Amino acid sequence: MITARYLKSSLITKLALIFVVAFIGLLLSSVAILLCANYLNNMVVMKWLQLMQTAFTFVLPAFLLAHFVGQGVTYLKFTPIRSPFIWLSVILLMPLALPAVNWLKSLNDMVVLPHFMSGVELWMQQMEHQSEVLTDKFLSVSSYSGLALNLLVMAAIPALGEELFFRGILQTVLGEKLNRHLAVWITAFIFSAIHLQFYGFLPRFCLGAALGYLFLFSGSIWASIVAHFINNALAVLLFFLTFNGYLTFDMDALGTQNTWWLGFLSLTLVCLIFYRLNRIKE
Numbered sequence: 001m002i003t004a005r006y007l008k009s010s011l012i013t014k015l016a017l018i019f020v021v022a023f024i025g026l027l028l029s030s031v032a033i034l035l036c037a038n039y040l041n042n043m044v045v046m047k048w049l050q051l052m053q054t055a056f057t058f059v060l061p062a063f064l065l066a067h068f069v070g071q072g073v074t075y076l077k078f079t080p081i082r083s084p085f086i087w088l089s090v091i092l093l094m095p096l097a098l099p100a101v102n103w104l105k106s107l108n109d110m111v112v113l114p115h116f117m118s119g120v121e122l123w124m125q126q127m128e129h130q131s132e133v134l135t136d137k138f139l140s141v142s143s144y145s146g147l148a149l150n151l152l153v154m155a156a157i158p159a160l161g162e163e164l165f166f167r168g169i170l171q172t173v174l175g176e177k178l179n180r181h182l183a184v185w186i187t188a189f190i191f192s193a194i195h196l197q198f199y200g201f202l203p204r205f206c207l208g209a210a211l212g213y214l215f216l217f218s219g220s221i222w223a224s225i226v227a228h229f230i231n232n233a234l235a236v237l238l239f240f241l242t243f244n245g246y247l248t249f250d251m252d253a254l255g256t257q258n259t260w261w262l263g264f265l266s267l268t269l270v271c272l273i274f275y276r277l278n279r280i281k282e
Helices: 011-035 043-069 072-076 084-109 115-139 144-177 180-193 198-218 221-243 257-281
Strands: none
Touching (some): 043 144, 072 144, 144 198, 198 221, 198 257
């Protein structure tokens, strides 16, 4: 019989438990989606199902796992942030990082797999296209009520759930047994890979690392949750403004091609922020 003491000491057991609980949550939400198959053409219903899937796959498992592998909710580190510089960094980091993220995405797009993996590459391209089509359908709204729903479903709940699960649980568990920096990068790799979007892997991997270091240096899950929300909300708002004709400049091009220097400057500023955060932590 597995004792509570063993659960709290074995890294392999904890990791297995983490992914089993998440899989069960995903399975339950998938069953619910199948039961609502007749309503899948209704985009509002799809959004609420997406919210439910995030809750069952990440939010609820995170709180459940906090009791199994840690000391309850306190394990998730809902610690108040009292440093003005940390709050300023959290708020400004994602807008400042936008050109760098676009630059990383342009590098990711240039990756070409060997000829013998052409079938895999075609599959990845099809997956990416399907994801883009679905995302565009989700984001294509003209009303402010639709925008508010998108901010809830595609920004707030994913930020909360994914940070609780990946940084609050997974990174913390890895950091108990491994080097703290290694824990950040392993978690970031899993965070990016689990989205199954190869052509967004590099920027999402770096985003995961940035969120991981925010969590590490601040000592509070609120830092990564708020930064993640700002990142998601920025994407939702920019799409809304572009879709409705309020914004004509392609923000996805910022930091690429002729504006590559903005990508370099953006990356430099982000590195300086983390250098300063690390000094505060020390």
